[in-house]
Amino acid sequence: MRRFALTLEFDGTPFMGLQRQAHGPSVQQAVEEAVQAITGEDVRMHAAGRTDTGVHALAMRAHVDVAKDIEPFRLMEGVNAKLRPDPIAVTECRIVPEDWHARFSCIGRGYVYRIVNRRAPLTLDANRAWQLAPPLNADAMHEAAQHLVGHHDFTTFRSAHCQAQSPIKTLDRLDVERVSGLGGEEIRIHAEARSFLHHQVRSMVGCLALVGMGRWRPGDVRDALAARERQALGLNAPPQGLYFVRALYPEE
Amino acid sequence: MRRFALTLEFDGTPFMGLQRQAHGPSVQQAVEEAVQAITGEDVRMHAAGRTDTGVHALAMRAHVDVAKDIEPFRLMEGVNAKLRPDPIAVTECRIVPEDWHARFSCIGRGYVYRIVNRRAPLTLDANRAWQLAPPLNADAMHEAAQHLVGHHDFTTFRSAHCQAQSPIKTLDRLDVERVSGLGGEEIRIHAEARSFLHHQVRSMVGCLALVGMGRWRPGDVRDALAARERQALGLNAPPQGLYFVRALYPEE
Numbered sequence: 272m273r274r275f276a277l278t279l280e281f282d283g284t285p286f287m288g289l290q291r292q293a294h295g296p297s298v299q300q301a302v303e304e305a306v307q308a309i310t311g312e313d314v315r316m317h318a319a320g321r322t323d324t325g326v327h328a329l330a331m332r333a334h335v336d337v338a339k340d341i342e343p344f345r346l347m348e349g350v351n352a353k354l355r356p357d358p359i360a361v362t363e364c365r366i367v368p369e370d371w372h373a374r375f376s377c378i379g380r381g382y383v384y385r386i387v388n389r390r391a392p393l394t395l396d397a398n399r400a401w402q403l404a405p406p407l408n409a410d411a412m413h414e415a416a417q418h419l420v421g422h423h424d425f426t427t428f429r430s431a432h433c434q435a436q437s438p439i440k441t442l443d444r445l446d447v448e449r450v451s452g453l454g455g456e457e458i459r460i461h462a463e464a465r466s467f468l469h470h471q472v473r474s475m476v477g478c479l480a481l482v483g484m485g486r487w488r489p490g491d492v493r494d495a496l497a498a499r500e501r502q503a504l505g506l507n508a509p510p511q512g513l514y515f516v517r518a519l520y521p522e523e
Numbered sequence: 524m525r526r527f528a529l530t531l532e533f534d535g536t537p538f539m540g541l542q543r544q545a546h547g548p549s550v551q552q553a554v555e556e557a558v559q560a561i562t563g564e565d566v567r568m569h570a571a572g573r574t575d576t577g578v579h580a581l582a583m584r585a586h587v588d589v590a591k592d593i594e595p596f597r598l599m600e601g602v603n604a605k606l607r608p609d610p611i612a613v614t615e616c617r618i619v620p621e622d623w624h625a626r627f628s629c630i631g632r633g634y635v636y637r638i639v640n641r642r643a644p645l646t647l648d649a650n651r652a653w654q655l656a657p658p659l660n661a662d663a664m665h666e667a668a669q670h671l672v673g674h675h676d677f678t679t680f681r682s683a684h685c686q687a688q689s690p691i692k693t694l695d696r697l698d699v700e701r702v703s704g705l706g707g708e709e710i711r712i713h714a715e716a717r718s719f720l721h722h723q724v725r726s727m728v729g730c731l732a733l734v735g736m737g738r739w740r741p742g743d744v745r746d747a748l749a750a751r752e753r754q755a756l757g758l759n760a761p762p763q764g765l766y767f768v769r770a771l772y773p774e775e
Contacts, residue, residue, distance in 0.1 A: 282646045327647060329705065351644055358646040362707070383705075392603055394534045394610040395579060399647060453581065453635075453766075455614070514705075 282358035319518035325510035379519030401512035407483030415489035430470035477506030534610035577762035631771030653764035659735030667741035682722035729758030
């Protein structure tokens, strides 16, 4: 049995999230079935993170254990062929030690959230960003975001369905920048932490958007955090702007 | 009667091109029907350029003549609402003089062609770029591209269905750059001219791709141009990487 580490890119639109679900398509099911088609083995995929319906990944990390003697490149090519036409691609595949675990060895996770700041509906970016019409003040959003960086009780920014034992997390980075995308003015929010609570990034982004629109002052985000209750949340940003972009491991 | 200039963004995937077709959906038909739904008038749209099936636009320019007394902002909002769920958006709308013509007043057109240079199939960029696995030499492509810049007979790079009277055009710019996109390594090709022949950009890009792969030398592009025959064409790039990005008018 050898352990293969996979890097996955996917468009989350047609999936009920990354994790296998009883009642709908998932990234996990699609990848497991593709690996099974190539190896003939009943495999289970483990991933660095769970993503919700509509959330995308540029570089999700995962692993599968395979008995068949197959080169990583052949496995990747075969799985990519079997995955079509599902919008999932294996962009890297290599053999790792048996104690390497995509989820438990992961020491850092990074997300990017895209807001296209314009009045017109999205066309090429439909399902790939959050369209917000009011002009957003990116500087105020960035200032507000700094109140969330650090070691805090993030209860306010946690889904009612969150399964984490503790709401206390350390947020290492929450940067807001205005960039000029192919489709126009865009706000990108970069979030990094060892791990996140369920809906944490989307909840933080929602409150930052309120600040950007001038409906909240930057200090209101600090107060929402201090409240430590879900009712203090201003707004949960929709899933389609969220991208899992990075998982970090000790040896990398 | 007042003339409204529209800036259009669209995902070309579901359309049989910009121009109205007897046997399938087009951008022109969708916009005309949306304007008609708002104004009650039978309008005809004129656009700066024609695009093929699958070709996108970030800022196509067009105009329509409307008798109804309506503010440009209201027309834009109404048309955008009626266009849903078609992936077309009006991003700007203003009143222009009656002698302003989206096609005939246009003195410059710009395209960008996106090649995602990687082995894995595209997911988020599916239908939005050309995926090419062999590592491309962008410097060689740029060098080759410079042989095409200038005043030339572009017969080699012209579709058999091209309706232009003359194959002689002046290509003002053909730049090749390697950029780091959200989805990885990307080659972007920027083309600018007063006007282009049918399939000219895709035909030029196809030959530059052969140079990038090392199958052609940069000088082969000069020879293909000099041959002035379609048979000398190396490869026609697929439509989904092509974006109409700019139309230029004297007053702007």
